[in-house]
Amino acid sequence: MDDHGVHRAISADGTEIAGRVIGQGPPLVLVHGGLGDGELTWRGMLPLLADRFTCYTMSTRGRGLSAAPSPADYTLHRLVDDVVAFVDSVGGPVGLAGYSSGGMYALGAAARSAAVRAVAAYEPPVLAASEEDRQRFAAAAARLEEQVADGRLADGARTMISIVAHDDELAALTAAGAFEEWARNVPVGRQEVRHAAAGDGPNPIAPEALARIAAPVLFLHGSRAHSWYRNGARHLAEHVADLQVGEVPGVGHFGLLLEPAPVADALVRFFEAAPRPA
Numbered sequence: 165m166d167d168h169g170v171h172r173a174i175s176a177d178g179t180e181i182a183g184r185v186i187g188q189g190p191p192l193v194l195v196h197g198g199l200g201d202g203e204l205t206w207r208g209m210l211p212l213l214a215d216r217f218t219c220y221t222m223s224t225r226g227r228g229l230s231a232a233p234s235p236a237d238y239t240l241h242r243l244v245d246d247v248v249a250f251v252d253s254v255g256g257p258v259g260l261a262g263y264s265s266g267g268m269y270a271l272g273a274a275a276r277s278a279a280v281r282a283v284a285a286y287e288p289p290v291l292a293a294s295e296e297d298r299q300r301f302a303a304a305a306a307r308l309e310e311q312v313a314d315g316r317l318a319d320g321a322r323t324m325i326s327i328v329a330h331d332d333e334l335a336a337l338t339a340a341g342a343f344e345e346w347a348r349n350v351p352v353g354r355q356e357v358r359h360a361a362a363g364d365g366p367n368p369i370a371p372e373a374l375a376r377i378a379a380p381v382l383f384l385h386g387s388r389a390h391s392w393y394r395n396g397a398r399h400l401a402e403h404v405a406d407l408q409v410g411e412v413p414g415v416g417h418f419g420l421l422l423e424p425a426p427v428a429d430a431l432v433r434f435f436e437a438a439p440r441p442a
Contacts, residue, residue: 183222187214197264201228272368
């Protein structure tokens with residue numbers, strides 16, 4: 165793999181957004197999930213992608229190599245701004261892939277940037293939760309507030325993940341030390357969750373936003389995905405002009421981290437088949 169250093173862009177409000185550049189081939193911007201960053205989320209995927217693509221592992225504001233905004237602003241609109249600014253700064257048409265909430269930001273960016281030639285999202289939260297889900301999320305949010313107040317950030321990371329992870333995924337993530345690594349992103353993640361729950365700012369996956377996506381879209385989910393993620397494909401199918409849906413056998417929401425090979429294979433097939441402008 166070739167390591168070309170660090171790429172930097174300036175978001176709409178002046179916040180510096182940065183990510184490492186690794187690999188060779190057409191550009192592929194990678195957007196992390198809710199507790200990850202560009203330094204952590206794609207670690208297992210890069211060896212499987214960087215021999216085919218020049219991978220840009222960007223971090224949104226307040227994470228990884230990116231700066232924290234001043235004043236603090238972690239609304240959905242600003243997070244999508246970060247992706248748009250980074251994508252547009254790469255130069256030329258790019259592939260764009262996002263994981264979990266990063267998939268939602270990637271879809272939002274594809275609706276606003278003409279530089280995106282194709283976009284893939286692995287289990288983005290694009291469908292309204294059921295009443296049962298909302299109650300679980302509210303209970304987890306209350307626990308999270310207590311844990312952050314006590315300085316128990318690794319416990320807070322586990323709380324945020326436990327509402328979407330299967331028991332075996334939790335065990336594997338624990339053994340890998342993931343919660344201790346993710347602890348550094350819990351304070352920012354908590355702010356993002358607050359804004360998302362409050363519906364602050366434009367919604368990047370509203371029907372009118374999705375209808376503006378001209379690039380082909382791949383919605384990926386694991387065969388063990390929770391219905392909240394799996395059913396998101398229906399929402400996209402109603403509003404996205406060019407949609408493909410792919411299922412990764414045997415994995416759940418954390419398949420991208422725990423079983424990266426089949427996820428990487430699906431991404432490679434999609435982006436290599438997507439039309440490339442002359």
